Amino acid sequence: MKNKMLSIGLILLVIPMLLAYQSGLQKISIVDKKISWGYKKGAGRSVDAIIIHSTYNASGTDSFSVQGVLDQFKSYGVASHYLIDREGKIYRLVDERNIAFHAGNSSLPDGRVNVNTTSIGIEIITTLYTSPSEAQYKSVAGLVKDIQKRRVIKYIKGHNEIAPGRKSDPWNFDWTKFNSLIE
Numbered sequence: 001m002k003n004k005m006l007s008i009g010l011i012l013l014v015i016p017m018l019l020a021y022q023s024g025l026q027k028i029s030i031v032d033k034k035i036s037w038g039y040k041k042g043a044g045r046s047v048d049a050i051i052i053h054s055t056y057n058a059s060g061t062d063s064f065s066v067q068g069v070l071d072q073f074k075s076y077g078v079a080s081h082y083l084i085d086r087e088g089k090i091y092r093l094v095d096e097r098n099i100a101f102h103a104g105n106s107s108l109p110d111g112r113v114n115v116n117t118t119s120i121g122i123e124i125i126t127t128l129y130t131s132p133s134e135a136q137y138k139s140v141a142g143l144v145k146d147i148q149k150r151r152v153i154k155y156i157k158g159h160n161e162i163a164p165g166r167k168s169d170p171w172n173f174d175w176t177k178f179n180s181l182i183e
């Protein structure tokens, strides 16, 4: 009797854990935080690339401040479509239909320039000396998988790969880990 109770108890414990694991892998939640700068209308554009960046707040004491990063973006007139904070929260800054100014002077492996026109930019808040958090890996992978469900994506590249010598982000990004998460 005691054993049976224990088994039932274990099952009741394991089921919610499995469900939480599943939803953690599959469900992503996006917080809309639309901005008014750093993009132009891109009606009818076709997207086949995702560019991964990293950024941090260079002014003030909190390198990971979302508001600090947004203030910086605003002062430079740049933006990405998505921004992922240290807790893995995903902010949508610019609608995917629009062209966000995130890639700058860069080119895709097939030679195409004007990368902003055909790409979606994702910024992960991290510094030169910190790796993305586990929550950030999970969110960026979930977001990329979500985009792949909706679009045919040819390239998933780091900013450094499309602007070599000029850009070094995403910093400390573990591509092996990321690739295993999006499989």
Ligand SMILES: [Zn+2]
Pocket: 052, 053, 054, 102, 159, 167, 169
């Ligand atoms: Zn970048």
